[in-house]
Amino acid sequence: MSTRTITSFVLILLLALVALYVVIPSDYPDWVIDLLAWQPESSRNLDFQLGLDLQGGLQVLMVSAMPAGQEIPVGGLETARQIVESRVNALGLTEPVVQIQGSERIIVEIPGIQNPEQAVDTIRDTALLEFAEPPLGYSLETLFPGAVVRTDYGDDVEATGAITNTPVFKTIMTGADLKQAGPQRNEQTGEYLVGFELQPQASDRFAEYTRNHINQPLCILLDKAIVSCPTISSEIPDGQGQISGGFTLEQARQLAIQLQYGALPVPLEIESYKAIGPTLGQISVENSIRAGVIGLVIVFLFMLVYYRLNGLAADLALALYVLLNLMLYKLLPVTMTLPGIAGFLLSAGMAVDANILVFERMKEELRRGRSLGSASEAGFSRAWTSVRDSNIATLLTCAILFFFGNAFAASLVKGFALTLALGTFVNIFTAIAVTRTFVRVLFGLFGEQAVDRPWLLGV
Amino acid sequence: MINFVQNRRLFFTIAAVLILLSVAALITSAVMYGELLRVSIDFKGGSLFVLKFEESVSEADIREAFAEQGYTGAIIQRLGAASENTWQVRASFATADDVQAVLDALDTNVGKVDRARSNVDTVEPTVGAEVARNAAIAVLIASLVVLAFISFSFRHVPNPFRYGVASIVAMSVNVVVTLGFYALMGILQGWEADALFLTALLTVIGFSVQDVIVVFDRIRENIPRHKGEPFELIVNRSVMETVHRSLATQLNAMFVMIAILLFGGATIKPFIAVMLVGMISETFTSLCVAVPLLVVWEERSSGGMSTAQAAV
Numbered sequence: 001m002s003t004r005t006i007t008s009f010v011l012i013l014l015l016a017l018v019a020l021y022v023v024i025p026s027d028y029p030d031w032v033i034d035l036l037a038w039q040p041e042s043s044r045n046l047d048f049q050l051g052l053d054l055q056g057g058l059q060v061l062m063v064s065a066m067p068a069g070q071e072i073p074v075g076g077l078e079t080a081r082q083i084v085e086s087r088v089n090a091l092g093l094t095e096p097v098v099q100i101q102g103s104e105r106i107i108v109e110i111p112g113i114q115n116p117e118q119a120v121d122t123i124r125d126t127a128l129l130e131f132a133e134p135p136l137g138y139s140l141e142t143l144f145p146g147a148v149v150r151t152d153y154g155d156d157v158e159a160t161g162a163i164t165n166t167p168v169f170k171t172i173m174t175g176a177d178l179k180q181a182g183p184q185r186n187e188q189t190g191e192y193l194v195g196f197e198l199q200p201q202a203s204d205r206f207a208e209y210t211r212n213h214i215n216q217p218l219c220i221l222l223d224k225a226i227v228s229c230p231t232i233s234s235e236i237p238d239g240q241g242q243i244s245g246g247f248t249l250e251q252a253r254q255l256a257i258q259l260q261y262g263a264l265p266v267p268l269e270i271e272s273y274k275a276i277g278p279t280l281g282q283i284s285v286e287n288s289i290r291a292g293v294i295g296l297v298i299v300f301l302f303m304l305v306y307y308r309l310n311g312l313a314a315d316l317a318l319a320l321y322v323l324l325n326l327m328l329y330k331l332l333p334v335t336m337t338l339p340g341i342a343g344f345l346l347s348a349g350m351a352v353d354a355n356i357l358v359f360e361r362m363k364e365e366l367r368r369g370r371s372l373g374s375a376s377e378a379g380f381s382r383a384w385t386s387v388r389d390s391n392i393a394t395l396l397t398c399a400i401l402f403f404f405g406n407a408f409a410a411s412l413v414k415g416f417a418l419t420l421a422l423g424t425f426v427n428i429f430t431a432i433a434v435t436r437t438f439v440r441v442l443f444g445l446f447g448e449q450a451v452d453r454p455w456l457l458g459v
Numbered sequence: 460m461i462n463f464v465q466n467r468r469l470f471f472t473i474a475a476v477l478i479l480l481s482v483a484a485l486i487t488s489a490v491m492y493g494e495l496l497r498v499s500i501d502f503k504g505g506s507l508f509v510l511k512f513e514e515s516v517s518e519a520d521i522r523e524a525f526a527e528q529g530y531t532g533a534i535i536q537r538l539g540a541a542s543e544n545t546w547q548v549r550a551s552f553a554t555a556d557d558v559q560a561v562l563d564a565l566d567t568n569v570g571k572v573d574r575a576r577s578n579v580d581t582v583e584p585t586v587g588a589e590v591a592r593n594a595a596i597a598v599l600i601a602s603l604v605v606l607a608f609i610s611f612s613f614r615h616v617p618n619p620f621r622y623g624v625a626s627i628v629a630m631s632v633n634v635v636v637t638l639g640f641y642a643l644m645g646i647l648q649g650w651e652a653d654a655l656f657l658t659a660l661l662t663v664i665g666f667s668v669q670d671v672i673v674v675f676d677r678i679r680e681n682i683p684r685h686k687g688e689p690f691e692l693i694v695n696r697s698v699m700e701t702v703h704r705s706l707a708t709q710l711n712a713m714f715v716m717i718a719i720l721l722f723g724g725a726t727i728k729p730f731i732a733v734m735l736v737g738m739i740s741e742t743f744t745s746l747c748v749a750v751p752l753l754v755v756w757e758e759r760s761s762g763g764m765s766t767a768q769a770a771v
Contacts, residue, residue, distance in 0.1 A: 053726075056575070060555070061586065114574075117562070120555040270555050271583040277511070279575040284724040295718030299711045306707065338727050339655060342719060346734070349715035353708040357673075360704045386676060389612060390669050396604050397665025401658060404597035413658045420662075 001444035008437040012320070019323040022046060022330055036331065043095055046330050050111065051337035051415060054285050056278030057111035058119055062268040064104040072104060072266055073254045080266045081106050087122050106268065116275040124268070128153075129175030129259060130221040133213070134229070135167035143219060143229040151224060169219065172209055177202035181259040183252035184242065192252040194243040196259060203239030211235040220259070227255065284338050292345045296322070299349055307359050309446060309456045313438035314355040314431075321351050321430040325423055334422065340415030347423030353390065354431030357383040366457065372447055380436050387432065394424045463698045464691045467751035474632055474748050477740075481639020488642040496638065497645035499653035500549075502591040504584030506558070508548040510565065511576035515544055520569045525550060527568075528561050536649075545576075553581045594657050601664045605630065612672050616679050621756050626675070629741075629749035630667040636740045637663050637733060644729065655730040663737030670705045670745035675753075677701050690757050698750055709742050 028046050036044050052059055064072050064080075077100055085098040088108060097109040113119055132151050134143060153171035181196040198206055210232050219229040220243070230243045247255065300318065303311040325344060329336060362379030370378065398421035405413030449456060463470075485495045500507055510521075518535050525533040530550040538545040553561065558579050565572050609626050613619040637660060644650040677697040685693050716735045720728060 063583075063586070116574075116579075117555070117559040120559075124555070271586045273553075273555050273558060273579065273581045275558075275574075275577075275579040277573070277575045277577045280509075280578065284726065287722060287724040288719065288727070291719040291722035292715075294722055295715035298714040298718065302707075302711060302714065338724065339658065339730065342723075342727055342731060345715050345719060346712060349712040350708065352711050353704075356704050356707045356711075360701075360707075364700070386673055389672055389676070393608060393665060393669055393672070396608060397601070397662055400597060400601045400604060400665065401661055403600070404593060404657070404661065413654055416658055416662075 001440065005437060005440045005444070008433070009441050012434055012437060016320050016323060019320070019327040022327045023323055039333065048330060049095070049333045049335040050281070050285070051335045051340065052109055052111055052274070052276055052281075053338050054281040054336060055111050056113075056276045056281045057109065058113050058116040058276075059110075059272075059274040060108045060120060060123060060270055061101070061272040062106045062108070062123075063271045064266045065269040066266065074250050076254060076266045077104065077106065079254070080268065084108060084123055084268075088119070091119055091122060105271070112278060114278075120270070120273070124270070128221075128223055129178065130169075130171045130224075131173040132169035132171045132219050132221050134169055134217055134219055138167055143217065143226055145226050145228060147226045148224050149219075149221065149226065151221065169221070172218065173198070173202055173206060175259070177206075178259060179239075181256040183247075183249060183256050185249075186244070191244060192247045192249050194247070194252050194256045194259065196241055196243070196256075198239035198241075200239065203237075206239060206241075207235060207237045210241075220255075288338060288341045288345075292341065292348075295345055296348055299352060303352055303355070307355075307457075309442055310355075310359045310362065310439060313435050313442050314352055314359070316438050317355065317430045317435040318348065318351060320434055321423075321426055322348060324426050324430065325419075328422055328426070329419075334418060335415065336419075337415035339413065340419045343416040343419040344423060347420050347427065350394075351423065351427040351431060354383075354387040354427060355435055357386050357390075358431075358435070363457070366454075372443060376439055376443065380432065384432070387428070391424050391428055395421060398424070462695055463746055464695050464751055464754045467747075467755065470747035470751060474744065477636050477639075478632060481635050481642070484639045484642040484646065488645055491646065496642050496652040496656075497650065498591075499651035499656075500580065500582045500587065501653045502587050502594065504552050504582045504587035506550050506553040506579070506581035508546075508550070508561070508580075509538065509578040510546050510548065511573045512544040512546070512565075512570040513573050514570045515541075516546070516570040518546070521546060521548060521565070524564045524569050525561060528557060528564055530561070544570075552583050555581075590654070594654075597657070597661060598664070601661050602630075605664060605668055609668055609672070613675065613679075616675070617682075618757070621753060622675050625749040625753045625756070626668050626671045626745075628752060629671055629744040630664065632744045632748055633667045633737060633740045634660070634664060636744075637737045640736045641729075641733060644732070650729045655727075656733060659730050659733035659737065662734055663741065666738065667741045667744070670701075670742060671749045673704065674698055674701050674745065674750060678753075691754055694750060694754050698746060702746065705742060705746070709738060712738060 025047075033044050033046065036046070039045075062084075064077065066072055081098055081100050084106060085096075088096045088098055088110060091110065091113070093110055093113055095111060097107070099107050101107045108123060110116075110119055130151055130153060132149075132153075149169050150167075151169040151171045153174065177199050179197045179199050181194055184193045184195040185191070186193055213232050214234060215231060217229045217231050220227040228243065228245050230245055233244075243255070296318075300315050303314045303318070305311070307314060325348075328334065334340070358379045361383045362375050365375035365378045365382075366372070398417045401413055401417035402421070405415075405417055446456070488497065489495050518537070521535055522533060525531075525535075525548060530553070532550075534549040536547045538547050558581060562572055562574075562579075606623070606627065609623050610619065613622040616622055641650060641652060641656065645652075650656075674697055677700055678694055681693050681697050681700075685696070713735065716731050716738070719731045720735065723731065
């Protein structure tokens with residue numbers, strides 16, 4: 001055995017130990033968790049991430065429902081996503097996902113939720129729009145957009161993050177009083193404005209209010225957060241007013257949409273709704289683990305019976321393959337779904353393909369009368385093109401599946417493609433580099449016997 | 460030694476019969492359900508409730524509860540044993556509010572629904588249509604990628620076009636058989652083509668040329684080695700040299716798939732079954748369709764028994 005073989009063998013053993021440590025659940029010390037710098041800090045951990053289908057939960061696909069002829073404002077979908085995300089986060093569940101899908105959809109996944117119907121209500125809730133008067137003597141510097149304040153309207157709306165002890169704003173109107181809003185342009189100054197029209201019953205009230213409060217600020221609040229605080233410049237008699245604030249066209253448009261549709265700059269409609277009971281998922285996990293273990297044990301036995309000493313090397317490599325994959329699922333992390341587990345098991349079943357290509361080649365070379373060592377090396381080097389080709393074919397398939405899964409909300413398809421692709425990369429490493437080392441070590445230890453007993457190699 | 464080339468008439472007949480059966484299954488499905496494959500709500504929209512009740516309930520009560528909420532014509536089936544109290548209901552698309560209303564109505568009028576053991580899935584028809592379009596694009600792209608991969612693999616072979624066509628024919632037979640199998644299971648077991656089915660189909664397409672490529676690769680290698688031998692003999696030798704690998708690999712994949720099929724969850728069964736059938740069919744079509752087809756073509760073009768041409 002060459003020093004190189006021994007070095008590789010030791011390195012592989014070390015890798016296996018690391019993988020074993022990561023895969024077997026234990027109380028990891030903080031410094032180990034801190035090493036996972038690529039994972040977002042808030043959710044850094046070494047647990048398996050279970051997908052919706054395995055731990056139950058809610059998936060909602062929402063599409064923008066802009067009125068006919070109107071485009072989604074630039075950045076509007078992202079703003080809507082952030083608002084939805086903050087609402088979902090307020091539910092206090094671990095690892096919700098809120099993502100933009102394509103150009104007009106937002107997908108929300110909330111694993112492990114017990115009460116999906118309530119969550120849907122929370123997500124879709126149109127936020128409360130208020131026109132509110134800042135308390136007398138309130139410093140204008142604190143009226144920056146985004147600041148959360150308290151008002152005397154709607155105690156049921158929780159003023160999350162509100163500064164305590166702030167004076168209470170007086171609500172003059174709410175979104176219910178607004179009829180419509182849209183961007184406008186002041187032809188003289190070229191400035192963009194937001195024009196709005198009130199419901200008839202609110203017009204008089206607002207006319208009276210504005211008459212008495214000229215040159216005073218009036219704040220527009222969404223969910224108690226300041227959007228802007230324009231100053232009343234004149235009485236608004238007929239319920240038609242304008243908000244100025246040095247807006248760009250986009251800003252004016254976005255504010256108008258916010259006024260009209262509540263907090264979400266883009267009105268959203270639910271297109272697809274999936275609620276999966278948590279218990280069903282648990283049963284699926286147990287079933288697939290059992291199925292996987294049975295399937296893999298058969299593969300292990302087959303390789304051992306059919307390829308003997310080589311099979312033993314392949315089995316060891318396969319065990320490492322399983323460990324490495326599981327380790328990567330935890331490290332990256334990869335969210336496990338039922339098809340994802342199937343993809344992983346299938347990839348494990350096919351991981352031995354590369355070994356089989358090599359061993360068959362090796363047998364042929366042995367039959368042609370080559371010595372054990374040279375037959376084994378020839379097996380590895382000659383089979384390489386076939387191994388490479390078949391793995392490229394698998395990766396291409398994964399790429400197509402991933403593209404398809406990404407094109408719409410088929411996270412299950414993506415899960416399958418991802419685990420299969422990851423498995424293929426790990427496989428190239430274990431089937432070639434690792435098996436080769438194992439074969440060299442085994443031949444080094446038992447090679448003499450193998451020459452006299454060809455059955456050890458299944459020839 | 461099985462002579463894959465000499466038995467080609469038998470193999471071609473088997474392939475033809477398989478294709479006929481598949482087409483028959485697809486047509487039967489089209490006649491019975493108006494769809495070549497029974498399509499799930501993923502592609503056409505609608506809603507699917509899997510409801511686990513805490514007590515024994517009757518189908519009529521469920522039907523009435525749905526009808527009261529405006530979902531007439533719901534398709535209601537019992538899932539599993541009677542003691543499971545689990546029912547599957549298919550209805551038109553329901554908004555999230557409607558879902559809630561339906562579940563509340565079931566709770567009060569029929570029986571308490573155990574939410575932890577129930578699923579609701581509802582898809583708007585327009586999304587379904589979009590998904591179906593994306594699916595068609597994905598299948599098309601997959602086929603093109605396989606084509607590109609084949610032409611790349613066979614770039615050094617004489618008459619690469621023939622190798623390509625033989626592989627594509629094998630792949631097409633494979634796809635038709637897989638579709639036919641699913642149509643049959645749709646008729647017998649009510650299996651529906653959903654996003655997972657498509658995943659399986661795309662995987663079958665992706666893998667369907669693997670064995671062909673290995674055999675053809677060996678033919679390419681053997682042509683210069685055995686100059687002067689009849690092409691038929693070289694091909695048969697190449698098949699015999701690679702068949703161990705093909706079968707061993709397929710067997711291992713099958714072990715895993717059969718284990719999942721027998722012991723895995725019910726939801727994933729159709730998915731695995733499609734891949735299993737696709738894989739079995741792939742082994743058959745690559746050895747018994749693609750290979751003999753190539754030989755027939757080579758022999759026809761060179762008139763009678765051809766001898767090996769020198770490879771580039």
